[in-house]
Amino acid sequence: MIRKATELLRQWDGPLTRDLVLSPGEFGLGQVPEKLVPDQTTRTVCGYCSTGCGLQVHLRDGVAINLSPAADYPVNLGMACPKGWEALSVLHSPDRASEPLWRNEAGELKPVSWDDALKTFCSRFQNIIREHGLDSVAFLSTGQIPTEEMVLLGMLTRFGMGWRHGDSNTRQCMATAAVAYKQSLGFDAPPYSYADFEESDLLIFVGANPCVGHPILWERVLRNQREAKIVVIDPRHTETAQAADLHLPLQPKSDLDLLYGLANLLIERGAVKQEYIDEHTNGFADFAEFVSAWPLARIVAATGLKAAEVEQLVEWIATSERVSFWWTMGVNQSYQGVRTAQSLINLALMTGNFGRPGTGANSITGQCNAMGSRLFSNTSALLGGRDFTKPEHRQQVAQILGIDETRIPHSSGYTYDQILEAVRRGEIRGLWIIATNTVHSWMQRDETRETLAKLDFLVVQDMYHTTETAQEADLLLPAAGWGEKEGTFINSERRFGLLKKVARAPGVALADSHIFRLISHYWGCEALLAPYDHPAKVFQLMKRLSQGMPCDITGIEDYAMLEQAGGIQWPLPAGSEPPAVERRLFADGKFFHADGRAKFLFDAPLPMPEPATDHYPLILLTGRGTVSQWHTQTRTAKSAVLRKLYPAGAYLEIHPRDARERGIQPLEKVEVSSRRGRVTVKAMITPTVGRGQVFMPMHYGETNVLTLPHFDPHSRQPSYKDCAVQVRRLNQENQP
Numbered sequence: 001m002i003r004k005a006t007e008l009l010r011q012w013d014g015p016l017t018r019d020l021v022l023s024p025g026e027f028g029l030g031q032v033p034e035k036l037v038p039d040q041t042t043r044t045v046c047g048y049c050s051t052g053c054g055l056q057v058h059l060r061d062g063v064a065i066n067l068s069p070a071a072d073y074p075v076n077l078g079m080a081c082p083k084g085w086e087a088l089s090v091l092h093s094p095d096r097a098s099e100p101l102w103r104n105e106a107g108e109l110k111p112v113s114w115d116d117a118l119k120t121f122c123s124r125f126q127n128i129i130r131e132h133g134l135d136s137v138a139f140l141s142t143g144q145i146p147t148e149e150m151v152l153l154g155m156l157t158r159f160g161m162g163w164r165h166g167d168s169n170t171r172q173c174m175a176t177a178a179v180a181y182k183q184s185l186g187f188d189a190p191p192y193s194y195a196d197f198e199e200s201d202l203l204i205f206v207g208a209n210p211c212v213g214h215p216i217l218w219e220r221v222l223r224n225q226r227e228a229k230i231v232v233i234d235p236r237h238t239e240t241a242q243a244a245d246l247h248l249p250l251q252p253k254s255d256l257d258l259l260y261g262l263a264n265l266l267i268e269r270g271a272v273k274q275e276y277i278d279e280h281t282n283g284f285a286d287f288a289e290f291v292s293a294w295p296l297a298r299i300v301a302a303t304g305l306k307a308a309e310v311e312q313l314v315e316w317i318a319t320s321e322r323v324s325f326w327w328t329m330g331v332n333q334s335y336q337g338v339r340t341a342q343s344l345i346n347l348a349l350m351t352g353n354f355g356r357p358g359t360g361a362n363s364i365t366g367q368c369n370a371m372g373s374r375l376f377s378n379t380s381a382l383l384g385g386r387d388f389t390k391p392e393h394r395q396q397v398a399q400i401l402g403i404d405e406t407r408i409p410h411s412s413g414y415t416y417d418q419i420l421e422a423v424r425r426g427e428i429r430g431l432w433i434i435a436t437n438t439v440h441s442w443m444q445r446d447e448t449r450e451t452l453a454k455l456d457f458l459v460v461q462d463m464y465h466t467t468e469t470a471q472e473a474d475l476l477l478p479a480a481g482w483g484e485k486e487g488t489f490i491n492s493e494r495r496f497g498l499l500k501k502v503a504r505a506p507g508v509a510l511a512d513s514h515i516f517r518l519i520s521h522y523w524g525c526e527a528l529l530a531p532y533d534h535p536a537k538v539f540q541l542m543k544r545l546s547q548g549m550p551c552d553i554t555g556i557e558d559y560a561m562l563e564q565a566g567g568i569q570w571p572l573p574a575g576s577e578p579p580a581v582e583r584r585l586f587a588d589g590k591f592f593h594a595d596g597r598a599k600f601l602f603d604a605p606l607p608m609p610e611p612a613t614d615h616y617p618l619i620l621l622t623g624r625g626t627v628s629q630w631h632t633q634t635r636t637a638k639s640a641v642l643r644k645l646y647p648a649g650a651y652l653e654i655h656p657r658d659a660r661e662r663g664i665q666p667l668e669k670v671e672v673s674s675r676r677g678r679v680t681v682k683a684m685i686t687p688t689v690g691r692g693q694v695f696m697p698m699h700y701g702e703t704n705v706l707t708l709p710h711f712d713p714h715s716r717q718p719s720y721k722d723c724a725v726q727v728r729r730l731n732q733e734n735q736p
C-alpha cells in the first residue's frame with residue numbers, strides 16, 4: 001500500500017530528515033532550524049568543478065552565513081576561485097524550485113503536493129511501460145550530485161524499476177577518458193595526484209585551459225619549484241597558453257597527427273625506455289611501425305605547426321626526467337577522442353613516464369563528482385566500476401545487494417545520444433532528467449527541445465524551476481542542492497571529499513536521495529533502498545561494492561575518517577597503512593589488465609566530418625568562457641558578484657583579419673550561422689583565436705544552436721568543438 005510522503009519522511013529518522021519541512025505549518029516552515037551541524041564552523045568541499053577545494057563554512061545558530069577557503073585541506077591549501085567563494089549566495093534565489101510543479105491542461109506549471117507528484121510520477125511511467133514495454137522509458141543523470149545519491153538512483157532505476165536505458169551528462173564530458181583508460185590500462189583509473197603538478201619537469205597540457213576551468217589546479221602548477229617547462233597544445237592562445245613556455249596552436253582536430261608524429265620522432269632519436277616497454281606493456285612493436293609513417297613533414301602539413309616548434313617539444317620530452325601529460329575537453333570532446341587520449345597514454349608509456357613523481361597520462365575531470373559518476377552511478381559502468389556484460393560482475397553485485405541476479409541487466413543500455421534518438425523515433429516515451437540541463441548543453445538546441453516535446457512524459461528534477469529543460473517538463477521535482485545535503489564527491493585525483501549540510505533547502509524541496517527513496521515506496525520496490533536511509537549507510541555499501549576492485553575503499557572506516565584526513569584518495573583497501581596525503585597509481589608498473597600490462601592502442605586519423613567550405617568557411621570552437629561562469633549558468637547567474645565578472649550576453653571571438661574581411665567592428669552584433677541554425681551575438685575581435693576559427697563559450701544558450709551532433713565511436717562522447725559556420729555583419733539598422 002502506498003503511504004503518504006509525509007508519513008514516510010516522519011518515519012525516517014537521522015540527521016538528514018530531522019528538519020524536513022513538507023507543508024507550511026506542518027513542521028514549522030520558515031523557522032530557523034535548530035542546528036544543522038553541531039559546530040560553529042565546518043569544512044565541506046566545493047560543488048562546482050572537479051578540483052574539489054575544501055571550504056570552511058561559518059555558521060550562526062547552525063546555519064551557514066559565510067565561507068572561506070580551507071587552509072588545512074590538501075587540495076587547495078587556502079585558495080578558492082570566485083565560484084567557490086560565492087557558493088552560498090546562489091542557494092537563495094527566487095527561482096529555486098521549492099515545491100513540485102505539474103503542467104495543467106492549460107499548459108502552465110502549477111504547484112502540487114509531493115503525494116500527488118509521486119503518484120503521478122509512478123502512474124504515468126508505469127502506464128507507458130505497460131503499453132510500450134521497459135524499453136520505452138529512460139533517465140539522464142549527472143556528475144553533480146553526491147556519490148551516495150548516484151548509487152541510490154542507479155539501484156532504483158536499474159534493479160528496482162527495471163529500466164534498461166539510463167545515462168548521464170558525464171557522457172558529454174568524461175566518457176572518452178573512461179573508455180581510453182579502460183582499454184589501455186584495464187580500468188578507468190586516472191593515475192595522478194595534484195602533487196604531480198609540483199613535481200614535474202615538463203608539463204604538457206593538451207586541449208586544456210586550467211587557468212579558466214581549473215584555476216586552483218593552476219595555482220598548484222605555479223607552486224612547482226623544479227623550473228618546469230610548460231607546453232600548451234591548443235588551437236587558441238588561451239590564458240593558459242599565454243603562461244606557457246611553448247604554445248603549439250595546431251589546427252583543430254589535428255592532435256592525432258601531432259601525437260603520432262611525436263612518438264615517431266622520439267623513437268627515431270632513441271628516446272624510448274625499452275626496458276619499461278618490455279616489462280610493462282603490450283603492442284609497442286606494432287605501434288612503432290604504425291607511427292613510422294609520420295615524418296616531420298607530415299606533422300607540419302597536417303597540424304599547421306612550424307617544424308622548429310615540434311622539434312623543440314621532442315627535444316624537451318627526450319631530455320626531461322619527469323614528463324606529465326594533462327588533457328581535458330580539447331581531447332575528450334572529439335570524434336576521435338578515445339584514440340587521441342590513448343596517443344597521450346602511449347607517449348607516457350613508451351618514455352617510461354608512468355608511476356613516478358611528476359609523470360603520467362592524466363585526464364583532468366570536469367564536474368565536482370564526474371569520477372563518482374564513472375564508478376558508482378550504474379549508468380555506463382555497473383556499480384563499483386564493473387561491467388554489465390560480465391556474468392561474474394553481475395553475480396558479485398547481486399550478492400552484495402542481496403538481490404536476484406536476474407534483476408541486473410546484461411547491458412548498460414542506450415547512451416545519451418541513443419536515448420535522444422530513440423525519443424525522436426517515438427521508441428522512448430517517458431524520460432526522467434536529474435541535475436542536468438539537456439536543452440542548453442546538448443547539441444542542436446532547437447531540435448533537442450522539439451525532441452523532448454515528443455515525449456508523453458518528461459520529469460525534470462532540479463534546484464531551479466527556470467532552467468531551459470525544466471521549462472519543458474510535465475512534472476518538476478524540486479531538489480535540494482550543494483550545501484543542503486550530505487555525502488561525498490570524488491575529485492580529479494580520486495579523492496573522496498565530504499559534503500556537509502549547512503543550509504536548509506527552500507520550501508518543500510528534498511535531497512535527491514529522499515526523492516529516490518520516496519519513489520521506491522510509491523513504485524513498490526522500497527525493500528531495495530530501505531536499508532539506506534542515511535548517506536553514511538550508502539557509503540558503507542559503496543565500500544562493499546568496491547571490495548576487490550581497483551577502486552577498493554574498504555580501508556576508509558567512515559565519514560569521520562574522511563573528515564579527519566582531509567579527504568582520502570582511492571584505492572585504500574582494508575588493512576592498508578594510514579594513507580599518505582597524496583598518492584599516485586602504478587608505481588609498481590602493474591596495470592589492471594589480466595596480465596598486468598598496459599596496451600598500445602591506435603587508429604588512423606579521420607578527416608573532420610564538417611570541414612570549412614565556401615558557405616561555412618570558419619571552424620567553431622566552443623568551451624569555457626570565464627572562471628566565474630558554470631556551464632548553463634543556472635547557478636552562477638544567481639550571484640550578483642559573479643555576474644559582474646563576465647560578459648552578460650553571448651559573444652563570438654573572431655580573429656582581426658577574419659573580422660576585417662567582413663567589415664566587422666569591435667562589439668558589433670553579428671549573425672553566426674551553421675547548417676543547423678543561426679544566432680545573433682556580439683563580436684569580440686581578438687588574435688587569441690586563429691584565422692579561420694571562431695570561439696563561443698558554452699555558457700550562453702546560443703552556442704549549441706549551432707553545434708553538430710557527432711560522436712566518438714568508442715565512447716559516444718559528443719564532439720562539441722568542431723563544426724563549420726559563417727559569420728556576417730548585420731545591417732546597420734539592426735545594430736543597437
Ligand SMILES: Nc1nc2c(c(=O)[nH]1)N[C@H]1C(S)=C(S)[C@@H](COP(=O)(O)OP(=O)(O)OC[C@H]3O[C@@H](n4cnc5c(=O)[nH]c(N)nc54)[C@H](O)[C@@H]3O)O[C@H]1N2
Binds near residue numbers: 207238366367625
Ligand atoms: N569556470 C568554469 N570551470 C569549469 C567548468 C565551467 O563551466 N566553468 N566546467 C568544468 C567541466 S564539467 C569541464 S569538463 C572542464 C573543462 O575544462 P577544459 O577542457 O579546460 O575547457 P574547455 O574550454 O571546454 O576546452 C579546453 C580547450 O580545448 C581547446 N580545443 C578545442 N579544440 C581542440 C582541438 O582540436 N585540439 C586541442 N588540443 N584543443 C582543442 C579549446 O580551445 C579550449 O581552450 O572545466 C570544468 N571547470
Ligand SMILES: Nc1nc2c(c(=O)[nH]1)N[C@H]1C(S)=C(S)[C@@H](COP(=O)(O)OP(=O)(O)OC[C@H]3O[C@@H](n4cnc5c(=O)[nH]c(N)nc54)[C@H](O)[C@@H]3O)O[C@H]1N2
Binds near residue numbers: 144367467481634707
Ligand atoms: N558547446 C558545448 N557544449 C557543452 C560543452 C562544451 O564544451 N561545448 N561541455 C559539455 C560538458 S563537459 C558538460 S559537463 C555539460 C554540462 O551540462 P549540464 O549538466 O547540462 O550543465 P549544468 O548547468 O551544470 O546543469 C546541471 C543542472 O543540475 C542542477 N543541479 C545542480 N545541483 C543539483 C542537485 O544537487 N540536484 C539536482 N536535482 N539538480 C541540481 C542545476 O541547476 C542545473 O540545471 O555541458 C556539455 N556541453
Ligand code: SF4
Binds near residue numbers: 049081085
Ligand atoms: S577551483 Fe573548482 S573546486 Fe575550487 S573553488 Fe573554484 S569551482 Fe570550487
Ligand SMILES: [Mo]
Binds near residue numbers: 172173174366367
Ligand atoms: Mo564537463
